[in-house]
Amino acid sequence: MTDYDVFDLRPLIAGGIDPLQRVVEHVRPIAAGGDVVLVAPFNPLPLRRVLAQLGFSSTADRQEDGHWRILCQRDGEGDVSGTPTAEDCKGPVDVGAPVVRAVDGVHIDVRAMTAPRPMLAILRLCATVADGEDIIVHHDRDPIYLYPELAELGWEVEPLAGDAGEVRLRLHREARRDLR
Amino acid sequence: MIFGDFMMGARSRLLGPSIPFRFFGAAVFFQFAAWVLIVVYADEMPGFQGGPGEMLAALHLVTLGVAVMTAMGAAFQILPAVTKRPLRSVVACKATFWLFFPGVLALTHGMGHQQLWAMEIGGGLVACGILLFAGLVADNLRQVGDMKVVTDHLWVALTCLLLLAVFGLSLVADFDYGILPDHLGVALAHAVVAAYGFMGMLALGFSFILIPLFGLSAPADERNGRRAAWVITGGLSLTVVALLVGNSPLLFAGAALGVAGLGLHLRVMAKVMKSRMREALGDSFVLIRLGWVLLPVSVGFGLTAAAGVAVDRTGPLFGFILVFGWLLSFLMGVLQRIMPFLASMHTVRPGAKPILVSSLTPARPLRVHMIGHLGAVLLVAVGLACDSGLAVRLGAFSGLIGSLGFATFFANMIWKLWRHHTKGRKC
Numbered sequence: 295m296t297d298y299d300v301f302d303l304r305p306l307i308a309g310g311i312d313p314l315q316r317v318v319e320h321v322r323p324i325a326a327g328g329d330v331v332l333v334a335p336f337n338p339l340p341l342r343r344v345l346a347q348l349g350f351s352s353t354a355d356r357q358e359d360g361h362w363r364i365l366c367q368r369d370g371e372g373d374v375s376g377t378p379t380a381e382d383c384k385g386p387v388d389v390g391a392p393v394v395r396a397v398d399g400v401h402i403d404v405r406a407m408t409a410p411r412p413m414l415a416i417l418r419l420c421a422t423v424a425d426g427e428d429i430i431v432h433h434d435r436d437p438i439y440l441y442p443e444l445a446e447l448g449w450e451v452e453p454l455a456g457d458a459g460e461v462r463l464r465l466h467r468e469a470r471r472d473l474r
Numbered sequence: 475m476i477f478g479d480f481m482m483g484a485r486s487r488l489l490g491p492s493i494p495f496r497f498f499g500a501a502v503f504f505q506f507a508a509w510v511l512i513v514v515y516a517d518e519m520p521g522f523q524g525g526p527g528e529m530l531a532a533l534h535l536v537t538l539g540v541a542v543m544t545a546m547g548a549a550f551q552i553l554p555a556v557t558k559r560p561l562r563s564v565v566a567c568k569a570t571f572w573l574f575f576p577g578v579l580a581l582t583h584g585m586g587h588q589q590l591w592a593m594e595i596g597g598g599l600v601a602c603g604i605l606l607f608a609g610l611v612a613d614n615l616r617q618v619g620d621m622k623v624v625t626d627h628l629w630v631a632l633t634c635l636l637l638l639a640v641f642g643l644s645l646v647a648d649f650d651y652g653i654l655p656d657h658l659g660v661a662l663a664h665a666v667v668a669a670y671g672f673m674g675m676l677a678l679g680f681s682f683i684l685i686p687l688f689g690l691s692a693p694a695d696e697r698n699g700r701r702a703a704w705v706i707t708g709g710l711s712l713t714v715v716a717l718l719v720g721n722s723p724l725l726f727a728g729a730a731l732g733v734a735g736l737g738l739h740l741r742v743m744a745k746v747m748k749s750r751m752r753e754a755l756g757d758s759f760v761l762i763r764l765g766w767v768l769l770p771v772s773v774g775f776g777l778t779a780a781a782g783v784a785v786d787r788t789g790p791l792f793g794f795i796l797v798f799g800w801l802l803s804f805l806m807g808v809l810q811r812i813m814p815f816l817a818s819m820h821t822v823r824p825g826a827k828p829i830l831v832s833s834l835t836p837a838r839p840l841r842v843h844m845i846g847h848l849g850a851v852l853l854v855a856v857g858l859a860c861d862s863g864l865a866v867r868l869g870a871f872s873g874l875i876g877s878l879g880f881a882t883f884f885a886n887m888i889w890k891l892w893r894h895h896t897k898g899r900k901c
Contacts, residue, residue: 408620409556410686410693417690417751438488438555439687442818445828 299324302333304361307396314341314392314403321348321366329367337362339374340392346372389422391415399428399464406434413440420447420465429465430454436461489550491820491891493567497547498813500575502877502884504539505802508532509850509874511586516867520858521786522793524661526593526649531586536797538578538600541673544805546570546607548680551816553611556683557618561610570610574603590650597646601639608632623699627679630707634671637714641667656720663717666776669796670732671710674769677804678703678739685743688758688811689750699742705735722780729777736770756835757844758807764848765804772796790858798873799851806847806880810840813884817891829894839882846876 301320303313313334321330326349332338342352342364350366351373357363390411392403402419404412412433417440419429431437444451449465456462512519515528522529550567554560561567581596583589612632615625641664648654682694709732716724743766775792779785814834821828853869856862 408693409683410690413687414690414692414751435558438819438822439815441822441828442815442831443690445818445822446831 298329298331298365300331300333303338303394304333304335307335307394311396313338313394314344317341318344318348321345321350321368324368326368326370329365332364332366334362334364336395338364338392338394340389341394342366342374344392346374348372351375389415389418391419393419396430399430401430401432403432404434405432405460410439412437413443416440416465417443417447420444420449420467425467427467431461431463431465432456433461433463434459437463488555488819489561489564489567491817493564493571494547494551494816495813495888495891496571497543497550498809499884499888500571500578501540501543501547501805501809502881504535504543504578505806506874506877506881507582508535508539509870509877511535512854512870513867513874516857516870517863519790519794519854519866520861520863522790523786524658526585526588528586531582533793533797534578534582534585536802537668537673538574538581541801541805542604543574543578544809545673545676545680546574548808548812549607549611549676552680552683553614556621556624557614559614559617562613563610566606566610570603570606573599573606577601577603590646593646593649597643601643604635604639608635621682623682623694623696623703624679626700626703627675627682630703630710631672631675631679634667634675634710638664638667638672656718659717659720663714665793665796666710666713666717669772669801670706671714673801675703675706677801677808678706680808681739681743684808684812685746685762686750687815688752689747689755690752691746691750694746695742698738702735702738702742705738706732707735709733709735725780726777729773733770733773736773740766740770756811757837757840758811760844761803761807761810761847764851765800765807768795768799768803768851772800787859787861791855794854794858798854803847803851806843810835810843810880810883814887817887820891821894829890834887834890836883836886839879839886842879843876843883846872846874846879849873850876 301317303317306313306316317332324330332341337354337356342350342354345352345366349368349370349372351369351371352364352366353375354362354364389402391407394401400419400423402416404415407415416429416431416437423429441451444465448468450468452464452466454462454464511528511532515532518527518529524530550561577596577599579596580592581600584592584594584596611628615628618625641660644654645657645661645664648657648660654660682696682699685691686693709728709730712724712728712731714728716722716728772792772795775788775795779788779792814831817834818828818831850869850873853872854866855869857865857867857869
């Protein structure tokens with residue numbers, strides 16, 4: 295039986311830590327043909343798409359206890375297979391950016407994305423999360439064009455302490471309004 | 475909404491609201507002034523073939539007063555946020571306005587009253603304002619590595635701006651000293667460089683930022699957008715050379731190339747619109763779409779006039795569709811979207827709710843403006859086609875009412891912005 299390098303994301307996610315950066319750092323040294331197994335409380339489809347861009351094909355399997363095992367292999371193909379339905383994901387629908395659900399809210403990482411993709415991804419996420427659920431945005435710049443749109447949609451914004459070079463925001467819905 | 479110091483990084487690149495809004499306010503004023511002139515001197519518009527007079531003044535009130543003013547205000551506000559680099563000098567931005575605004579007043583006064591001294595002083599001030607603007611924008615664009623599709627358009631626009639200033643000043647000097655061998659050829663080259671080259675490329679370039687922003691759409695196809703820019707530039711170059719040397723086949727080749735580039739640009743924009751998240755786009759996009767439709771139509775009228783077909787009608791129609799149909803429609807559509815958005819952005823501050831964009835966009839005055847503008851474009855075009863001063867006057871009156879609707883919308887927005895800032899200071 296193959297001994298896989300297993301990276302359990304559940305403690306990070308439970309602790310409110312966005313696992314994306316950690317996963318990218320973890321997989322970066324893996325040579326061509328190498329593999330890693332990620333364990334997560336849901337199928338992290340956006341994260342798998344990021345890994346696909348780094349040359350990893352991944353297959354997701356839901357385990358009997360409800361968590362997901364994602365086998366990622368650096369074959370240069372970047373296939374994302376075993377993709378479940380949105381319901382199986384137990385996370386928000388695909389918004390075009392890595393999204394993970396944690397205890398403090400739904401985290402979205404739009405760093406290194408070119409405008410206007412971050413704004414679109416965040417607004418799509420705003421439209422899909424449940425009432426009462428906060429969104430934590432990880433950005434690399436002040437999204438000044440986003441604020442009027444968020445205010446229009448009834449979202450409040452609160453700055454949080456972030457990593458160096460990061461702008462981290464908590465979005466909280468105060469009222470539900472449609473895009474105009 | 476709580477915005478802490480983290481906004482300050484962006485704020486340091488963002489000019490205070492008084493700078494862009496002084497340009498936008500001037501554009502609103504000049505739109506009104508242009509329609510007043512046409513209402514009063516409507517009988518002079520059918521058959522107008524150029525030369526000093528009220529119609530030339532009205533044309534320049536729109537091209538310089540509305541289009542270039544809007545372009546300056548929008549560029550000073552949006553460019554630093556897009557390029558992530560502040561403009562070199564806020565004082566220079568203000569100086570641009572204080573050179574350009576009186577310059578447009580003096581130039582159009584001189585054109586209207588055929589006073590050469592006013593045209594020369596106004597032209598000089600306008601040229602200085604434009605050169606200062608060009609310098610600030612070029613300095614900001616100089617070290618930008620990304621957003622190639624936008625910067626390509628802006629570089630072409632800036633090059634056209636320099637040509638425009640040279641042609642414009644030569645034309646003014648020619649009235650006095652007779653230095654040009656072919657005044658009409660240079661005047662036409664000046665019109666093409668101004669409307670399609672400078673203002674056109676600026677409008678098309680900023681569309682790659684503004685249209686996805688307004689529609690909340692996927693980013694535009696950069697490769698085809700850049701191809702479109704260079705094909706249009708090729709077409710423009712051929713057309714200008716053809717007009718200067720009086721070569722008809724070259725003129726038609728240039729126009730064909732230009733239209734092909736426009737087609738490519740509009741295809742890219744159609745794709746952007748298709749991918750949008752925002753369903754209801756409002757009246758502003760009726761005007762933006764009208765501008766898109768009338769842009770290639772203006773080329774058609776230009777070619778028909780160049781071919782010598784009913785020049786006394788197709789010539790004025792070319793100028794009117796180009797300036798009032800394409801440029802004014804498109805810019806007014808953009809302005810009514812961008813102004814409330816920027817105003818709302820300027821009200822974001824710690825501990826206070828920003829003014830909502832929707833509360834700054836009252837439907838009624840904007841509906842009055844849209845209907846007035848559409849009526850004006852239709853009636854004036856009919857008046858020019860049928861050689862009817864009455865239809866032109868009715869159309870101009872419709873445009874005048876529309877411009878008052880737009881002025882009401884602008885005044886309401888400034889009032890709310892001022893009240894919000896006053897309240898914020900008291901708190």
